[in-house]
Amino acid sequence: MKVAKGRSSEKVHVEGTQFYRRSAIRDILRIVIITIVTFVAIFVLAAWAIIDAGARQAFKEARDIRRALRIVGTEYYGNMSSIYDQYSVNGMTEGAAERIAEMSTREGEVILYAWDDESNAPLQFEYRTGLYRVIYSDIGNRDGVSVGVEGDFHVYYSFEVLRFEAQ
Numbered sequence: 001m002k003v004a005k006g007r008s009s010e011k012v013h014v015e016g017t018q019f020y021r022r023s024a025i026r027d028i029l030r031i032v033i034i035t036i037v038t039f040v041a042i043f044v045l046a047a048w049a050i051i052d053a054g055a056r057q058a059f060k061e062a063r064d065i066r067r068a069l070r071i072v073g074t075e076y077y078g079n080m081s082s083i084y085d086q087y088s089v090n091g092m093t094e095g096a097a098e099r100i101a102e103m104s105t106r107e108g109e110v111i112l113y114a115w116d117d118e119s120n121a122p123l124q125f126e127y128r129t130g131l132y133r134v135i136y137s138d139i140g141n142r143d144g145v146s147v148g149v150e151g152d153f154h155v156y157y158s159f160e161v162l163r164f165e166a167q
Contacts (some may be wrong), residue, residue: 038166055155058132061106062153064135065127069112072096073120084115091125092116114138131159 003083069156073083076096091112092100102108107128116123116138138151 012038025114029152051157053131055157058127058134059153059155061104061108062127062134062136062155064104064106064115065100065108065110065125066122066151067138068100069110069122070120071124073115074098077120082115082117083120084112084117089094118156131157133158 057129070084076083076093081093082098083092085091090097090110092110097110101107106127106129109128111126111128112122114123115121122140123135123138125136125164127136133156135154135156136151137154
């Protein structure tokens, strides 16, 4: 087949499968996007696992605090007084918070919101440790048998967004 010089616009028809070369930029872009999505997914899963582990630990500590509240409440009852002081900042009488921290060996802060004097059990309290906040609310019936034993623990995770200091 002779091709005349100067006629470069003639098309040659090829039958069968034709292969096209992909753009290298398109391949690189696809690899970069897949890599970024993979790293973001791994980061989100790792952050979720870390927060979940800390929340479970805070829940276990709050259960220990509930037991310590019952024991210290019984001690105060034996001394003819109550652990609950609604006018106190943390809801407990003087020395009760230190005794609870001593018995439970926990480092967080306990705030007692409601107390049942008849059964010496917490009705509602809050436990704060690190970035976790656990709120216990009693759901037991009020006949004195299951007060302070049956309850819901709600675990919250929070982080500081802004901090303003007073001048």
